[in-house]
Amino acid sequence: MSGTNTNRANTFGAGVVVAGAERMVMAREPQVSPPRIGELLVKRGALTEAQVEMVLRAQRSRREPFGLLAEEMFGVPKEVLEEAWAEQYSYITAKVDPQVERIDALVVRTLSARQAWQFRMLPMRYDGREVMIVTSQQHLAKALRFAYQHFGPSCYFVLTDDDKLREALDRHYPMLGDVRDNPLLEQAVA
Numbered sequence: 001m002s003g004t005n006t007n008r009a010n011t012f013g014a015g016v017v018v019a020g021a022e023r024m025v026m027a028r029e030p031q032v033s034p035p036r037i038g039e040l041l042v043k044r045g046a047l048t049e050a051q052v053e054m055v056l057r058a059q060r061s062r063r064e065p066f067g068l069l070a071e072e073m074f075g076v077p078k079e080v081l082e083e084a085w086a087e088q089y090s091y092i093t094a095k096v097d098p099q100v101e102r103i104d105a106l107v108v109r110t111l112s113a114r115q116a117w118q119f120r121m122l123p124m125r126y127d128g129r130e131v132m133i134v135t136s137q138q139h140l141a142k143a144l145r146f147a148y149q150h151f152g153p154s155c156y157f158v159l160t161d162d163d164k165l166r167e168a169l170d171r172h173y174p175m176l177g178d179v180r181d182n183p184l185l186e187q188a189v190a
Contacts, residue, residue, distance in 0.1 A: 034091030037066050040084035046076045082141035090137045094158045098122060098134050098168035107131060111150070113173035119146040122168050123155075131155040136162045 035043075038052035047055070047070060055069045062069070067081040104125040111123060120139035124132045131151050135143040137159055147155050160168070 034088050037081075037084055037088060038070075040087055041070060041076060041080070044080060044084060046070075046080045046084075047074060086137050086140040089140060089157075090159055096134055096158045096160055097164055098124065098160055099164065101125075101134070103168075103172065108172050111173075113175060115146070115150075116169055116173040117175065119143045120165060120169070121147060122165070122172060123151075124158075127156075129154055132158060134158050134160050134165065134168070136160060136165045138162060139165075 038047065038055065041047040042049055042052060051070075051074055055066055055073060058064075058069050058073065059066055067076075067085065070076040071078060071081060101124055103122070107123045107125050110131070111121070116122060119135075119142055121133050121135040121143040124134055126132070131147075131154065133143070133147055133151075133155055135157055140157060140159070144157065147157070
């Protein structure tokens, strides 16, 4: 994969923009090619193989993202597209343990505790001019939408599991009272 691509933002279905995708591919080359969005949508029962072929034909002539076309042509819900995209992204991005990664306190302070917990993300450090942010696959789409508005295109994501993310958020953004002790608060920040 080329690391010289100057276009640092890529679009993945349903208008979701991923900042720094090239860097993430370079962070950990996949052992096998990641599944295509169409394959993941078939696996989820959102599209048939014939519908995937129809979207691909439309994509060749219209040059629009697969997810946007699947949503437009077959009514695939945006949430299903985002879940499929997050699964695909998990194949190409680095997996980290935020407990052992270097975390810069100045970068952590770029978010409030409320923002970090609401969007389930932890900005860890600058990597060159980009902010490296950790989240989990489950929270990637929501975290991405917020991060792109908050940091702009100069950020990228790495992933961890939900338990490790929660531990890191507990450590860097302690809450008054533990949200795990209050199901209403847990739902509010989920």
